[in-house]
Amino acid sequence: MRAAIMYEAGDVRVQDALDPVIEQSTDAVVRIVRSCVCGSDLHPYHTMSASDGPVPMGHEFLGVVEELGSEVSGFKRGDLVVSPFAFADNTCELCREGLHTSCPNGGFYAAGGVGGGQAEAVRVPQAQGTLVKLPVGEDSALLPSLLTLADVYGTGYHAAKQARVTRGDTVTVIGDGAVGLLAVLSAKQLGAERIILMGRHKDRTDLGRHFGATDVIPERGEEGIAKLRDLTAGQGSRAVLEAVGHMPAYEMAVGAVRPGGVISRVGVPQYEDAPIGFGSLFGPNITLTGGPAPVRAYIDELLPAVLDGAVEPGRVFDRTVSLDQVPEGYRAMDQREALKVFVTP
Amino acid sequence: MRAAIMYEAGDVRVQDALDPVIEQSTDAVVRIVRSCVCGSDLHPYHTMSASDGPVPMGHEFLGVVEELGSEVSGFKRGDLVVSPFAFADNTCELCREGLHTSCPNGGFYAAGGVGGGQAEAVRVPQAQGTLVKLPVGEDSALLPSLLTLADVYGTGYHAAKQARVTRGDTVTVIGDGAVGLLAVLSAKQLGAERIILMGRHKDRTDLGRHFGATDVIPERGEEGIAKLRDLTAGQGSRAVLEAVGHMPAYEMAVGAVRPGGVISRVGVPQYEDAPIGFGSLFGPNITLTGGPAPVRAYIDELLPAVLDGAVEPGRVFDRTVSLDQVPEGYRAMDQREALKVFVTP
Numbered sequence: 241m242r243a244a245i246m247y248e249a250g251d252v253r254v255q256d257a258l259d260p261v262i263e264q265s266t267d268a269v270v271r272i273v274r275s276c277v278c279g280s281d282l283h284p285y286h287t288m289s290a291s292d293g294p295v296p297m298g299h300e301f302l303g304v305v306e307e308l309g310s311e312v313s314g315f316k317r318g319d320l321v322v323s324p325f326a327f328a329d330n331t332c333e334l335c336r337e338g339l340h341t342s343c344p345n346g347g348f349y350a351a352g353g354v355g356g357g358q359a360e361a362v363r364v365p366q367a368q369g370t371l372v373k374l375p376v377g378e379d380s381a382l383l384p385s386l387l388t389l390a391d392v393y394g395t396g397y398h399a400a401k402q403a404r405v406t407r408g409d410t411v412t413v414i415g416d417g418a419v420g421l422l423a424v425l426s427a428k429q430l431g432a433e434r435i436i437l438m439g440r441h442k443d444r445t446d447l448g449r450h451f452g453a454t455d456v457i458p459e460r461g462e463e464g465i466a467k468l469r470d471l472t473a474g475q476g477s478r479a480v481l482e483a484v485g486h487m488p489a490y491e492m493a494v495g496a497v498r499p500g501g502v503i504s505r506v507g508v509p510q511y512e513d514a515p516i517g518f519g520s521l522f523g524p525n526i527t528l529t530g531g532p533a534p535v536r537a538y539i540d541e542l543l544p545a546v547l548d549g550a551v552e553p554g555r556v557f558d559r560t561v562s563l564d565q566v567p568e569g570y571r572a573m574d575q576r577e578a579l580k581v582f583v584t585p
Numbered sequence: 586m587r588a589a590i591m592y593e594a595g596d597v598r599v600q601d602a603l604d605p606v607i608e609q610s611t612d613a614v615v616r617i618v619r620s621c622v623c624g625s626d627l628h629p630y631h632t633m634s635a636s637d638g639p640v641p642m643g644h645e646f647l648g649v650v651e652e653l654g655s656e657v658s659g660f661k662r663g664d665l666v667v668s669p670f671a672f673a674d675n676t677c678e679l680c681r682e683g684l685h686t687s688c689p690n691g692g693f694y695a696a697g698g699v700g701g702g703q704a705e706a707v708r709v710p711q712a713q714g715t716l717v718k719l720p721v722g723e724d725s726a727l728l729p730s731l732l733t734l735a736d737v738y739g740t741g742y743h744a745a746k747q748a749r750v751t752r753g754d755t756v757t758v759i760g761d762g763a764v765g766l767l768a769v770l771s772a773k774q775l776g777a778e779r780i781i782l783m784g785r786h787k788d789r790t791d792l793g794r795h796f797g798a799t800d801v802i803p804e805r806g807e808e809g810i811a812k813l814r815d816l817t818a819g820q821g822s823r824a825v826l827e828a829v830g831h832m833p834a835y836e837m838a839v840g841a842v843r844p845g846g847v848i849s850r851v852g853v854p855q856y857e858d859a860p861i862g863f864g865s866l867f868g869p870n871i872t873l874t875g876g877p878a879p880v881r882a883y884i885d886e887l888l889p890a891v892l893d894g895a896v897e898p899g900r901v902f903d904r905t906v907s908l909d910q911v912p913e914g915y916r917a918m919d920q921r922e923a924l925k926v927f928v929t930p
Contacts, residue, residue, distance in 0.1 A: 334844060342844035342869055402872075499679060499687035509862040516873065517857035522850060524687055525876030527747075531867045
């Protein structure tokens with residue numbers, strides 16, 4: 241089969257790879273129908289050294305079941321399915337609590353001997369607990385929105401859920417990438433009254449307004465914080481959803497949050513140490529939460545509104561490439577020419 | 586009047602000071618009946634430079650109302666009252682949400698022109714919102730327990746509340762100082778089933794067992810974490826209440842907490858930057874919360890069980906000194922000869 245492989249920063253190639261096969265009785269093999277490039281794929285695209293490569297890429301896909309291990313029930317060949325970006329057994333204590341990303345039998349695609357989603361096919365470990373059957377055909381116009389359930393929609397939703405966004409809330413979203421925009425949509429769905437989107441790409445923030453943002457702040461740093469304080473009677477925002485992962489975004493979140501409020505991070509942090517002492521989080525009793533989203537926990541909740549068209553999270557895709565064009569997709573996202581790139585076979 | 590003044594690290598003196606007077610119409614002047622030395626007083630006792638002194642000391646007291654500003658109602662001269670360690674108007678939006686430590690009209694004792702509680706008398710700003718009348722006399726045997734409502738009991742309770750401790754929970758408390766021990770009591774009151782106390786002073790951890798600790802771990806660092814993991818089937822603790830404030834205690838909390846769990850800090854952090862990235866908080870979806878406790882918000886809730894003797898938080902006091910002996914009180918707490926020092930006039 242063909243698969244996207246990253247060799248080092250800036251170097252993604254689509255090349256021949258071994259066809260995935262059933263290795264464990266709990267596996268499935270899925271032929272990939274749609275995948276995409278994630279904002280988090282850009283982190284290694286910026287920094288990966290050649291000694292860490294080559295690695296398969298991609299962790300968001302929907303596809304058709306081709307083979308099933310002997311222990312996988314509830315699916316049959318030909319089923320159209322979506323996979324969360326983390327596989328999990330969905331039966332252990334942590335999964336039952338909705339924390340599939342910490343499942344002791346789970347893991348992530350494109351790592352540890354499991355292939356990536358930017359490929360023609362992939363082996364899905366823990367297939368029964370991981371895959372979710374989609375009640376549409378391969379030609380459905382809903383595929384872009386359904387694909388967002390694999391990661392970005394569930395991740396934006398996780399940010400809002402962890403921040404306990406409720407009806408009437410004031411929420412600030414930092415970042416106008418796909419996750420940030422879907423955090424806006426999620427906050428709106430959870431009843432937030434005021435949703436302030438911090439982002440400086442007008443085409444993206446316009447989509448953010450469509451998803452429910454009531455205000456947009458393009459300024460960054462101290463200037464952005466000052467503007468946000470102006471908008472919130474000097475107080476800051478009860479909830480801040482941080483969907484970037486770089487230190488300036490964290491610092492912005494600390495500056496934007498109201499005393500007693502919550503910073504909910506879903507952008508993968510590109511730092512380990514950060515300010516959390518008296519002068520940042522402790523003094524004003526700020527809560528810091530978030531992490532890799534257990535999107536499997538949210539699919540059942542989010543699917544109905546996608547299927548009936550009430551929400552269209554797939555609008556984050558603004559460019560489509562074929563699998564062989566994936567390197568061009570990385571380039572376009574890196575150059576901010578594309579918000580999020582949709583990949584067809 | 587006489588008041589305790591810190592000149593620099595290790596140098597506390599009791600000396601003559603100006604009698605407090607009403608400065609604002611919202612003030613009261615309270616004659617102090619009982620005060621105490623706080624674990625957080627030991628931070629400047631270890632590190633304060635002479636150029637930052639002299640400063641008044643103490644922020645925990647109960648006493649008798651001597652004078653009232655013209656805008657203070659609901660109190661009369663002679664009332665026995667307890668004060669939270671932070672004064673607040675108790676009417677603003679943040680106070681109504683229970684976040685009195687962030688009240689824009691509030692502040693802290695022993696700072697900004699307000700005196701300390703280790704004194705014969707003190708001016709109480711925002712007296713109407715701050716003070717709570719106590720239905721006992723100056724000779725009540727309950728005074729030690731009532732005094733803990735000024736800080737350490739409410740602070741331990743804040744740790745447990747912010748961690749959302751519920752019935753059946755597994756809770757680990759780091760630190761066997763007064764706040765840690767009262768965090769144990771608070772977790773017990775909120776229904777925790779398993780309460781693991783990490784502390785190495787047997788007389789203190791014995792009191793922790795009396796308050797509800799089911800297990801005690803004296804080991805520190807990696808050894809302590811390994812022991813905790815043994816006690817929790819390898820998983821760690823759903824909630825960790827950190828009542829120390831030093832970096833090793835934070836690192837212990839990160840090592841002790843279960844995926845998806847909560848670290849709730851009430852020890853005043855003696856650091857600003859700390860690990861919060863993928864390898865510490867983010868990857869396992871850990872929530873970090875806590876801050877200076879809005880103890881005013883908890884007094885009404887905690888008072889009845891103190892008055893009827895159902896709980897005896899005052900057992901944390903294991904030494905009594907007169908005001909003139911306060912320097913000896915600091916020394917005894919610093920040397921770990923005393924857990925918490927009670928101060929009589």
